[in-house]
Amino acid sequence: MSKEYRLAEVAQITGLQLEKLKIDSRRGHLPVEIRYEGKKPYKVITAETLAGLLQDRSAGGYSDLKAQWRREMLAGTHSGTSTPVSESYLNDLDWGFKKYWRANGGQESVEGLSADGLRLAFAQFHFDEESRRDYYSTKMHIYKAVSSFVQFLIRKGYKTPSVLEEIKQIRPKARVKPQRHSLDLAEVWDALSFNSRWNDGRTTNDIQTMDLLLFLYGFAGLRKMEAANIKISGVDFVKNEILVPGKWGKERLVPMPQELADKLKEWIENLRPESDLPYVMVSNRGNQLSDKSMGSRFTRLSKALALNKAIALIKARETQPGATKETVQYTPEDDIELFFPSRTKEAVLKEAEQLAKTLNCAVRPHDLRRAYAKMLADQGMPLPRVQYVLGHNDIETTMKYINIKQKEATDWIRENFVIALPKKAKPQPVELALPDNKQSVSSAAPKMEPQKSKKYRY
Secondary structure: OOOEEEHHHHHHHHOOOHHHHHHHHHHOOOOOEEEEEOOEEEEEEEHHHHHHHHHHHHOOOHHHHHHHHHHHHHHOOOOOOOOOOOHHHHHHHHHHHHHHHHHOOOOOOOOOOOHHHHHHHHOOOOOEOOOOEOOHHHHHHHHHHHHHHHHHHHHHOOOOHHHHHHHHOOOOOOOOOOOOOOOOHHHHHHHHHHHHHOOOOOOHHHHHHHHHHHHHHHHHOOOHHHHHHOEHHHEEOOOOEEEEEOHHHOEEEEEOOHHHHHHHHHHHHHHOOOOOOOEOOEOOOOOEOOHHHHHHHHHHHHHHHHHHHHHHHHHHHHHOOOOOOOOOOOOOOOOOOOOEOOEOHHHHHHHHHHHHOOOOOOOOHHHHHHHHHHHHHHOOOOHHHHHHHHOOOOHHHHHHHHOOOHHHHHHHHHHHOOOOOOOOOOOOOOOOOOOOOOOOHHHHOOOOOOOOOOOOOO
């Protein structure tokens, strides 16, 4: 009988995390056997399984390589740049990996990453003719996860560049134009107005920080982490420009409208918490704002805005039985009171929370960035300049940010487009006077002499 090892012993021998071994055993990736100590069960693996784990680890197994890839992605050294990715982005890639391996039988390995495997994964998502859905976003999550990891494996010597080139050939394309969520100028101002009067236990510094973030995203078009990485030395109030550290280590100068410049100057000189860090945006404790903290701020604001709108809709239904969320005129400046003569405050809040889930009041940094791009385009800025301000490498990405919706195109054509057919000139009557000798018209017409060829001197 071969020797058996508990999972804690396996973790010490191999250097793998105990929690990972437990997860792999539950998912069936690690063959285990159940033993009992009295009535308490525990898991063990055989010596042969342990030898396989040690061999995989010494040869650079899939799990170890993926863990190393994750660390490099978080540190920003995956592509030789200093721009890290967020945990949420890595979670999206992990979701793409799950879809990929599920379509390929569930056995994770370095050899299983290929263009054929990608085609097999894409085949699981057929175009839905009835709903006009092409699953483009799902396919892109799978594609980005596989292509990024393969790029890492090429650098480590586990794959050849030809594999990546073959993968790039089957990059998914959108059959239906995706309608990304964007905000208009009125919605941006609504979010700013609501933030200034929404308390809910927030400090004055929280309100001021959120106000400045809304301006940086909505009127400078910054990416989520670009706002957190701006340095005080990179703000020029003479030229009203911000030096923005962008993706992949690239920097760009972004012009500031005067309103944003005034808010930024007031923040730096009077409102910014004391901190030894060089960054403009810091928390109450003087720390740099993280991706998670900024995400939670915007999530709370979106939920509060939706709840306030839901309460306004419920209040309107008390007086207007046929009121809907499309017909109710609501602005965040309205003072919404939880007072209903026939209902309790708790009942109204419970109904409002359910109704708020159906209202699209999301305010996210990238929604504000798209709104800024659309504002620039609507006011006549040429697309190449919009591309430069946003920091895009490809102008096609900028065109996706403009995101002309079907209704906007339809309304513009109905209001402005006119088919103007060219007017045909009426033929003028020609009076032909016969000569005195009553010759025919054709004989009276002057004869055209052939032109003499001109001689040129060179």
